[in-house]
Amino acid sequence: MNVLILFVSTGGCMKKKMTIPEILKMKQNGQRITVLTAYDFPFARLVDGGGVDIILVGDSAGVVVAGHDTTLPVTMDEMLYHTRAVVRADPKALVVADMPFMSYQTGIEDACRNCGRMIKEGGAQAVKIEGGSNLAHVIRAVSAIDIPVMAHIGLTPQSVHRMGGFRVQGRNGQAERIMDDALAVQEAGAFAVTLEGIPAALAAEISARLTIPTIGIGAGPSCDGQVLVIHDILGLCEKYSPKFVKRYSDLAPLISAAVTQYVAEVRSGEFPTEEHSFSCGSDEDNQ
Ligand code: KIV
Numbered sequence: 001m002n003v004l005i006l007f008v009s010t011g012g013c014m015k016k017k018m019t020i021p022e023i024l025k026m027k028q029n030g031q032r033i034t035v036l037t038a039y040d041f042p043f044a045r046l047v048d049g050g051g052v053d054i055i056l057v058g059d060s061a062g063v064v065v066a067g068h069d070t071t072l073p074v075t076m077d078e079m080l081y082h083t084r085a086v087v088r089a090d091p092k093a094l095v096v097a098d099m100p101f102m103s104y105q106t107g108i109e110d111a112c113r114n115c116g117r118m119i120k121e122g123g124a125q126a127v128k129i130e131g132g133s134n135l136a137h138v139i140r141a142v143s144a145i146d147i148p149v150m151a152h153i154g155l156t157p158q159s160v161h162r163m164g165g166f167r168v169q170g171r172n173g174q175a176e177r178i179m180d181d182a183l184a185v186q187e188a189g190a191f192a193v194t195l196e197g198i199p200a201a202l203a204a205e206i207s208a209r210l211t212i213p214t215i216g217i218g219a220g221p222s223c224d225g226q227v228l229v230i231h232d233i234l235g236l237c238e239k240y241s242p243k244f245v246k247r248y249s250d251l252a253p254l255i256s257a258a259v260t261q262y263v264a265e266v267r268s269g270e271f272p273t274e275e276h277s278f279s280c281g282s283d284e285d286n287q
Pocket of ligand 1: 058059061227
């Protein structure tokens, strides 16, 4: 039934909606998977237009959008709001929504209900859950009700207090524990796993051993894909800039300059002019 296959015109070529099986195939074919975060409609359109395979509605929204120091205060309602805004942009990329702190750690029933809300009310195609062997029972239960789960191991920002800060994991004899986490989440049914803040050599070993794709952030070049926070690559997060971030643009000074010019023009009377004003005469310029 060809009605089941949706295409969109993108400058002459047709792009299909990304699916979980396609993501799995990319690993098998040795194609690198591209992931960026987005938290709202305009950024979802821009990120999708740039051709990413996956949009992650990250709980990093709590830091880069809401201004918290950690992701811990982020709520289900906030993640649903961000996810809906991203989905409204109708992206061709797969939309993965982050599960916020305490939405899945309290047991299988809470986890299934909240992950279900992210799919049913948020419109995401998959969810992301932080945790390895300790959360394998949750990943198994959520995957078993056909909600695809991307796991997240290594430096898991929701574990900031246990880690004593945002520290690289898997050093000093801890590599085996991270490898065990990777194997546990794969065995539990995760379709992919984010590897954050671990040595590149360990990430390479995990990526070679797993059959599911690894998506790295601060985990070196050998992962099956890479993810970064959109505000970081655009120079919009001036608070901190970790070593693993590459800044592809420096938008903050451009935005500041535009705001400064607007303020000056309003104060001087240079804006608005007739061009930006309505006349009495006609209804043709109502917008
Ligand atoms: O919340 C987020 O944006 C993330 C990525 C940084 C992996 O979890």
